[in-house]
Amino acid sequence: MRIAFLSDIHSNIEALDACLKHAGENGAERFVFLGDFVGYGADPEAVVADVARRVAEGAVAVKGNHDEAIEKRAGYMNVSTKQSIDWTRDALSAERRAFLASLPLLVREGEMCFVHASAAAPARWDYVDTPSEAQRSVDAARSIYTFSGHVHDQMLYFEGAQGKWSAFQPTPGSPVPIRSGRRWLALVGSVGQPRDGRPAAAYTLFDSAREQVTFHRIAYDHLSAARKIRQAGLPEPHAYRVEKGI
Amino acid sequence: MKIERPETVIDGYRVGERIHSGAQSRIFRVSGPSPGFPIAMKVPRIGPMEPSENLISFETEALILPALSGPHVPRFVAAGDLARTPYLITEWIEGENLESMLKRAALPPAEVARIGAAIADAVHSLHQQGAIHLDLKPDNIIVKPNGEVVLIDFGLAHHARYPDLLAEEKRFAAGSAPYVSPEQVLGTRSDPRSDIFALGVVLYEMATGQLPFGIPRTMAGLRDRLWLDPVPPRVRAPEVSRWLQEIILRCLEPSAEDRYQSAAHLAFDLRGPEQVPLTERGFKLRQAGLIGQIARWWRARGVQLRVNAKPASKSLDAAPVIMVAVDTMHPDDPRQHVLQRATARVLSLSPDFRLVCVSVIRAGPGAPGAGAGESASGAHLDHLVHLRHWVEPLRLSARKLSLHVIESPRPEGALVEFARRNHVDLILIGAPSPTQHALAWWRSVASGVTAKAQCSVYVVRIPEPGAAGIPSDDLPDQD
Numbered sequence: 001m002r003i004a005f006l007s008d009i010h011s012n013i014e015a016l017d018a019c020l021k022h023a024g025e026n027g028a029e030r031f032v033f034l035g036d037f038v039g040y041g042a043d044p045e046a047v048v049a050d051v052a053r054r055v056a057e058g059a060v061a062v063k064g065n066h067d068e069a070i071e072k073r074a075g076y077m078n079v080s081t082k083q084s085i086d087w088t089r090d091a092l093s094a095e096r097r098a099f100l101a102s103l104p105l106l107v108r109e110g111e112m113c114f115v116h117a118s119a120a121a122p123a124r125w126d127y128v129d130t131p132s133e134a135q136r137s138v139d140a141a142r143s144i145y146t147f148s149g150h151v152h153d154q155m156l157y158f159e160g161a162q163g164k165w166s167a168f169q170p171t172p173g174s175p176v177p178i179r180s181g182r183r184w185l186a187l188v189g190s191v192g193q194p195r196d197g198r199p200a201a202a203y204t205l206f207d208s209a210r211e212q213v214t215f216h217r218i219a220y221d222h223l224s225a226a227r228k229i230r231q232a233g234l235p236e237p238h239a240y241r242v243e244k245g246i
Numbered sequence: 247m248k249i250e251r252p253e254t255v256i257d258g259y260r261v262g263e264r265i266h267s268g269a270q271s272r273i274f275r276v277s278g279p280s281p282g283f284p285i286a287m288k289v290p291r292i293g294p295m296e297p298s299e300n301l302i303s304f305e306t307e308a309l310i311l312p313a314l315s316g317p318h319v320p321r322f323v324a325a326g327d328l329a330r331t332p333y334l335i336t337e338w339i340e341g342e343n344l345e346s347m348l349k350r351a352a353l354p355p356a357e358v359a360r361i362g363a364a365i366a367d368a369v370h371s372l373h374q375q376g377a378i379h380l381d382l383k384p385d386n387i388i389v390k391p392n393g394e395v396v397l398i399d400f401g402l403a404h405h406a407r408y409p410d411l412l413a414e415e416k417r418f419a420a421g422s423a424p425y426v427s428p429e430q431v432l433g434t435r436s437d438p439r440s441d442i443f444a445l446g447v448v449l450y451e452m453a454t455g456q457l458p459f460g461i462p463r464t465m466a467g468l469r470d471r472l473w474l475d476p477v478p479p480r481v482r483a484p485e486v487s488r489w490l491q492e493i494i495l496r497c498l499e500p501s502a503e504d505r506y507q508s509a510a511h512l513a514f515d516l517r518g519p520e521q522v523p524l525t526e527r528g529f530k531l532r533q534a535g536l537i538g539q540i541a542r543w544w545r546a547r548g549v550q551l552r553v554n555a556k557p558a559s560k561s562l563d564a565a566p567v568i569m570v571a572v573d574t575m576h577p578d579d580p581r582q583h584v585l586q587r588a589t590a591r592v593l594s595l596s597p598d599f600r601l602v603c604v605s606v607i608r609a610g611p612g613a614p615g616a617g618a619g620e621s622a623s624g625a626h627l628d629h630l631v632h633l634r635h636w637v638e639p640l641r642l643s644a645r646k647l648s649l650h651v652i653e654s655p656r657p658e659g660a661l662v663e664f665a666r667r668n669h670v671d672l673i674l675i676g677a678p679s680p681t682q683h684a685l686a687w688w689r690s691v692a693s694g695v696t697a698k699a700q701c702s703v704y705v706v707r708i709p710e711p712g713a714a715g716i717p718s719d720d721l722p723d724q725d
Contacts, residue, residue, distance in 0.1 A: 160414040161302050168409035176408055177309055181328050 007034035007149025011041025012192025018220035035064025035116030063103035080235035113141035131165035154189035199245035303401030318368035351455035366513035382444035446497025492528035507565035510669035658694030
């Protein structure tokens, strides 16, 4: 079974479409969405509609902190992010808002666990950006494979024989065997707002039969996505980030 | 399932006689679905009484070997399920293990160079694929009857595109004590130049029959190589030539920055001893004195902080072999300056390049460039002088440069073959100008090399004055 993991879409429909097309062409049979469907971008309604339709057809989706902020205001967000969330709340229909509110924080499925941030405390939105944070999350997930977003970069954490965890920076497009003899945590990257200096959208494919994961970067029309953010009157930094991939 | 019981059949493979029994694994002959070449089965020693390292290094080999290809690694055939019956089926390499060849050491310098160059070819092929062996030693080097080398045992290897399962296993991930590089002793597992160091130890052993750092049994003993100046090979075996000592000691530099930056460069020097520039290393007849050793020890105290590993791909990008084909039969041709400038530009992009200047001349009387009564070797020397004159304005150190005049009736074939044999990454060659009928000979050479070379080719052309900006339909036909 090939499963596509898409996270941190952030209302970027151009990036989402490009990733879904690539995943479809590469044999993805299932879709797992790891949260933060909205915020920053200009197309929340289209993105959430697409995700909701796929969830109705059997896809899995978990909630991110931006999705939560639509229903209850978040004190920790900065001014421009709050502005974007307020705009998004108005742009979404009641039906889409109800869909986001209904999402679970964490889903376990066989040997896999799906969570936006850390499985150790999913509602605290901690960043999993060190091997020891990865270990904490995986201990709580109680799974062989944990897939997460929130941190916008792609990374693969894995357990050593002595129980010590390491980080591995994957090469886009190059399959990495991840055998079930040890535990793994994959940060699948951000579809709609990559921050590593490259504007290309990020998503990840997992082939469960071959125990192999491939981190992808997909070129898309990011200039259009950035232009729409400006046209919508959303804060300029969010347009600039999409344009530059920072 | 107990694999060692003879005649056991696993996944269709019938287990035969045991060929090898080591501390970490055993190797059996097998028969089964034939891939068209001889195969063997490697089975790790695992179980409650065995060290956990065995399983991790087996997992590492099962991860990396399938990703490697080419004549210098055994072909991967199949792997058993790690949790149930771990085994690896690979090609069985017929040849002599270098360990057994070393029983005849010290070997004559020419043989050391020949085998050493073949090992360096294999190491370079590995590095080009993004992998580092990290456990090079005579036991893991098989010399085939045709002289080619195959590297085996990738249980401690590193691959840039795969997670390093041994990253946190510092206790044993450092290779074999006599051969391991200083940076590996300190825990670095991502520097391809570690293989150059290990290869230096192997060369030293072949040339002298002895190990430069002995067989350390303690961590303190291992750390000695961070500063210890090995006894010069010529002291231990007087037949070792200066150039060979120069090469060996350069491989054994404690700081990776001071070693060969690419196994291709090392192979090149081992194949062309006459152009190895000798430094103090080649002439040394004693270890550094007390003061010198103290100075080396003092410098090494900082090494831990300065370990500066470069991933294989980046390191090779910085250390290309660049070949320029120079037409020494027409030294005054205006295109020579354009080719020189292009060469300078390309060299400025790579800090650790190696430049190889090649001229192909047609041997024998009547060939262009060979005047009446001029002997072939006289012509040869003449062209070497032109070549040296050509490259002189680039002001390159002898360490980065070599000059070759090849006599051949088929210039493009000779250039392409020379480039292939010497791991050349880029060939620079002048394009013929449309009006130069005298150089029609070169025209076919440039296009022949472009078509047949296995590496990139940069065809350098003199821009036509005023041609830019004109629609190409309006330009005269250039062919």
